[in-house]
Amino acid sequence: MHLDPVLLSRLQWSWVIAWHILLPAFTVGLASYIAVLEGLYFFTGRELWFRISGYWTKIFAVSFGMGVVSGIIMPFQFGTNWSRFTDATADVLSPLMAYEGLMAFFLEASFLGVLLFGRRLVPSWAHFLAALMVAFGTLLSSFWILATNSWMQTPQGYHIVNGRFEPVDWIAVIFNPSFPYRLLHNVTAFYITTAFVVMGVGAWLLRRERATEDARMMILMALDLLIILVPLQIFLGDQHGLNTLEYQPAKVAAIEGRYDTVSPMPLTLFGIPDDKAAVMRNAIEIPDLGSLILTHSWNGTIKGLKEWPADQRPPVGPPFFAFRVMVGIAFIMLFVVVVGEILRVRGRLWEAAWFLRLCPLVAPLGFVAVVAGWVTTEVGRQPWTVYGLLRTADSVSPSLTGTDVAISLALYIVVYLIMFPTGIGFMAGLVRRGPQPQESRPELVESGRPRRPFEDAARAVPDS
Amino acid sequence: MVLDLVPLWTALLALAVFYYVVFDGFDLGVGLLYGFAPNEAGQAIVMSSVVPVWDGNETWLVFGGLGLLAAFPLAFAIIIPAVYFPILIMLLALVFRGVAFEFRFKHQGLRRFWDRAFAVGSAVATFAQGVVLGAFIQGFKVDGRHFAGTSFDWVTPFALFTGVALMFGYGLLGAGWLVLKTEGELQDWARRAGRLCLIAVVIAIFAVSIWTPLANGDIARRWFSWPNIGFFSPVPIITALLAVAEWYALNRRQELTPFLGAIGLFLMSFIGIVISLWPMIVPFHYTLWQAASSGSTQAFLLIGTLFLLPIILMYTAWSYWVFRGKVRGDVRYH
Known part of the structure; x- marks a missing residue:
């Protein structure tokens, strides 16, 4: 059997980034949520905000730690497996990635410690500021890494010298055509993902009559955010799609499953694509709707592959x-939040046991949607790493054999299958423990030595 | 006239690499020694001594990696594929070791597993870094702008030797740190471990100093031609004096000196490597200037780095200050 180093390198990249992306998908939203809770506590002084914030901060610490560990792997992938891509694009892309590292680590190192351990060491306004800064740091991190990814999708602000990309205009590089759409679409997705987790956990706690007041507040806050963000996200997704149609029409054709150009174009709901024969088999279609969605007119033309x-x-x-x-x-989410709001307006939210059972079930859907969206955009831009300019097949390290990459991929799979389930189990233990009333009297610092976040986490798990 | 930023980036990167080697070096070294600590209480103290600082130290690896990528991308694109497996092994070992700090508290049943993961992960990561260093000193097979060898070119007696040597080197740093952070019987044990490591380190430095010029005529000429031999002779002399001083520091009641002496030995070895390879960043094909990224790239990143780096260093210094002093048995990490 022939092992293809390009295909295996792509699988390896997918494997390490698919696990990694789950953590920012959660921590970006959670950092902002904690900042809001800390702000509410700072301005109102209510114990409730304090308890909820303390509860989520511990979970945040574990997921952030795993994000760091799996994140260290990422920059090295560019060198180990994609050295030709690195050589060609580093002059343009490396500062964006380095800024992500510098800013994320800077804000992490400076303010996460204060957020986790510093409640007694610093005035309360400084603690709130630390929460704001950590949230700001996660957004900056998203900003730089999505600028990097967007440039690969819609490159501009460069010129090519001897086959290598050289920067000409940094503003054009960073604010490339797909970047604003991608940034808004992603960050909104991360917020929605977190809000569904918060709502699911709240409902779970409520069903077990644990920390009832806190759990209700979690559900209400999540619902309020989601009733705005879910419709907004559907609108943003549409706008992002139109931007893709302008700059990456082949990706849109793949998404729509269109091999032939037709006008007006139907909307294909489902089918079995056959790339070799270039036909969509068993297609279920709605006439004209494809044109309407993508061109906002009844007979607009969409190019087929x-x-x-x-x-x-x-x-x-x-x-x-x-x-x-x-x-x-997206539509399941829309249904859940609309139903939730209706129940709430009618004052029947807390009696609707079926809805409270439903919330934990849909809690993980955000993660699935994030990974699905990522597959859509990344596979859809193939066969390029820099769209239209540098092929994926020409990006891989020339020295690698298929066997080399097969070995490394197998090792990454083994290690991640040990690490991630353990970490997720760890977080599940923290969730089960529920918000703790005594956390309003923090004893995190003794004789100037902060305890570590994981220590509290470890105590939380009954069998430790 | 565009300002040449290569010297500044070289200095920044050298600083980052040296900082990483000393600081993650000592906590990897502590991990190496962990398995040999006298008893369970001792082991707990040994681990506690690095718990507050290890993740901060490790972020310098990313800073070094991204700095090399941004300032000297050609070096990154050639060297990293050449050491594909040592880098892979190092990353996975660091992952295991990193989560071991946290996961060992989760299940009593798995504790032994994560304890071992901590010790073995530290040892394997150190060995892999030593192999990378050895492969770097030996140079790479290059065709145009690509690494032209195989993914197993790093398997040479020299690179394997430097891999083992670095384990003793980090062990010495770790022992120095433990002398500083512990007392009583545990400190006596750390001193014994330090002396053992020091003997091995002296042998290793001596061997590499002979091996390298023998294997490479250019390096031999650089060191032994006149007048260079005059300029460079302080390097081996100071190294020898430092080794003697370190031996006495480990034997006498000195608290901080063993750690500083170990850093001094690392600094002299670092200088020795720089003298041998300067101005190569991809030995022996590309110089720092040939591998540098465009002036615009270096300038764009420099602005933020010069602003953020001092703040990061200040914060780091503060966190070491918070955790100063001896680690005692009652420090809670259990």
């Missing part, structure tokens, strides 16, 4: 199915 040479087409399967998963989840 056959407009591109075969070696410039993305595979249809992954973006086609992943996109449908993402959009399907």
